[in-house]
């Protein structure tokens with residue numbers, strides 16, 4: 001196994017072990033080096049008035065404690081999203097001992113196509129490809145600390161971000177209880193968002209597409225009426241009209257995005273798309289490979305085509321709504337692993353680009369992109 005690939009996350013161990021034990025290496029601060037590479041070049045844009053010339057940021061997932069947030073800042077990532085928080089404590093999936101006891105597996109990038117959603121694939125702990133070609137699948141179950149734990153962390157990291165000129169997004173999701181109505185779940189989202197705002201979060205992401213949980217839990221975005229109730233309630237609960245609301249979505253066709261945006265545009269600021277893709281993961285003996293159930297959520301090279309499609313559909317939907325959706329920007333995530341895929345995202349008119357897999361398995365990505373921009377003398381402005 002290539003040890004270097006595991007320096008930010010040891011896939012042979014559990015989520016909890018990684019959360020507790022990281023870092024496994026010394027992390028150097030790359031900010032000055034990247035700044036000097038971008039002195040004359042870069043891709044200028046602004047994130048709620050925060051100016052940047054390298055819009056590659058971290059999406060929700062790997063950043064489950066303060067140490068993880070700080071290393072992302074050292075790797076340059078200027079906008080960093082917390083792993084999604086809940087209103088209750090939830091443990092990461094653990095094994096029932098019938099399956100491998102860790103939470104992530106590598107999958108063979110070269111055997112995957114974007115026609116393979118829900119189909120079967122063999123996962124493994126070994127990886128023999130280049131770091132830019134890495135594909136993973138995970139079954140975490142969206143674990144969360146308790147509210148007192150995470151509000152404390154938010155306060156500390158918001159302070160750290162202010163001192164270090166970084167920005168932070170707080171991601172939240174509901175946790176269903178028996179017999180809950182849509183009003184109850186909307187209240188859970190609103191309560192979480194207000195709690196985050198109370199602890200200094202200025203940018204809050206409502207996760208409407210959470211994988212690795214029960215089916216009724218993950219697909220909130222698929223019901224526009226419910227999504228509207230949640231967004232409306234959350235907006236009403238927030239104290240400041242300056243607090244920004246983002247929505248994390250999954251893949252959908254253009255007509256659906258158009259309906260979604262037209263209904264929710266008064267209550268939301270931006271959209272983040274897309275989340276991971278479901279596949280059936282087995283081990284070499286054809287048995288379920290990861291804890292919880294056969295299906296796990298996959299980030300792989302082929303997600304690139306789906307996310308390209310999603311961004312282009314979002315863009316068309318936004319254009320067709322013109323004034324009504326003018327303020328909605330699109331943050332794109334889905335297989336950004338090297339400078340070429342980053343530029344491809346920018347060329348597809350994403351306003352910003354985020355990564356999750358690369359933040360753990362290819363953390364030199366911002367440095368590699370900065371070198372690429374410098375070498376090719378790229379100078380652009382995203383309006």
Ligand SMILES: Cc1cc2nc3c(=O)[nH]c(=O)nc-3n(C[C@H](O)[C@H](O)[C@H](O)COP(=O)(O)O)c2cc1C
Pocket residue numbers: 059060061062083084138140142171207248273274275276299300303333334335336354355356357358
């Ligand atoms: C292990 C893992 C955990 C994730 N957890 C979350 C999460 O808690 N909340 C969320 O909104 N997205 C989560 N995601 C999805 C990512 O934010 C992102 O949408 C997806 O991985 C695609 O980006 P990538 O190809 O750069 O990994 C998770 C992804 C992975 C791989």
